[in-house]
Amino acid sequence: KNEVEQSPQNLTAQEGEFITINCSYSVGISALHWLQQHPGGGIVSLFMLSSGKKKHGRLIATINIQEKHSSLHITASHPRDSAVYICAVRYEDTGNQFYFGTGTSLTVIP
Amino acid sequence: DTAVSQTPKYLVTQMGNDKSIKCEQNLGHDTMYWYKQDSKKFLKIMFSYNNKELIINETVPNRFSPKSPDKAHLNLHINSLELGDSAVYFCASSLRQGFGYTFGSGTRLTVV
Numbered sequence: 280k281n282e283v284e285q286s287p288q289n290l291t292a293q294e295g296e297f298i299t300i301n302c303s304y305s306v307g308i309s310a311l312h313w314l315q316q317h318p319g320g321g322i323v324s325l326f327m328l329s330s331g332k333k334k335h336g337r338l339i340a341t342i343n344i345q346e347k348h349s350s351l352h353i354t355a356s357h358p359r360d361s362a363v364y365i366c367a368v369r370y371e372d373t374g375n376q377f378y379f380g381t382g383t384s385l386t387v388i389p
Numbered sequence: 390d391t392a393v394s395q396t397p398k399y400l401v402t403q404m405g406n407d408k409s410i411k412c413e414q415n416l417g418h419d420t421m422y423w424y425k426q427d428s429k430k431f432l433k434i435m436f437s438y439n440n441k442e443l444i445i446n447e448t449v450p451n452r453f454s455p456k457s458p459d460k461a462h463l464n465l466h467i468n469s470l471e472l473g474d475s476a477v478y479f480c481a482s483s484l485r486q487g488f489g490y491t492f493g494s495g496t497r498l499t500v501v
Contacts, residue, residue: 312490314490314492319494320477320494320495320497321492321494321495322479322481322492322495323492324490324491324492365432367432377434377490378434379431379432379433381431382431
């Protein structure tokens with residue numbers, strides 16, 4: 280029930296490419312969180328959303344509640360975007376706890 | 390100015406020892422968490438405290454004991470360390486339970 284699946288697990292892209300990372304989950308959620316973990320280990324919150332779409336700079340996050348799916352897009356990718364991107368969901372019936380996916384490791388090559 | 394700070398950043402210790410990791414947040418958040426990130430980079434909740442009260446205690450060996458002296462601090466004490474405890478431990482806080490997270494920079498624990 281608490282599975283959060285991300286795809287792909289690993290992704291290598293050329294600088295400038297448009298990147299999509301996917302997150303799917305199995306039951307109803309009240310919120311979804313995208314996080315970025317830098318190569319040095321630090322974790323940064325990117326977006327939290329419960330419907331629709333959010334944009335910040337070159338990052339766009341979308342969520343489709345009916346299909347239980349979210350995507351994180353990076354436009355005009357840059358080597359500094361290289362990081363692990365983690366999706367986390369808050370299920371409707373398990374209180375306010377977030378459950379984390381296993382992450383997508385992105386490498387952007389100059 | 391660090392929002393969520395953990396100390397130490399690195400900890401190498403022998404099996405059987407007892408160690409503590411400290412966490413402090415200056416964001417005025419009500420809720421604090423400890424997460425363990427394993428070798429496969431999977432983040433798993435260990436504990437959550439809201440206003441100094443334990444609200445989440447996942448299946449974690451009782452060698453792990455969290456202590457929250459006030460809502461700005463959540464420390465993690467580990468007794469009788471085992472090799473399998475080696476991981477990166479992240480502290481996090483949120484304004485209230487389940488609403489956005491700010492993470493610390495992590496503590497890499499290595500048990501030898």
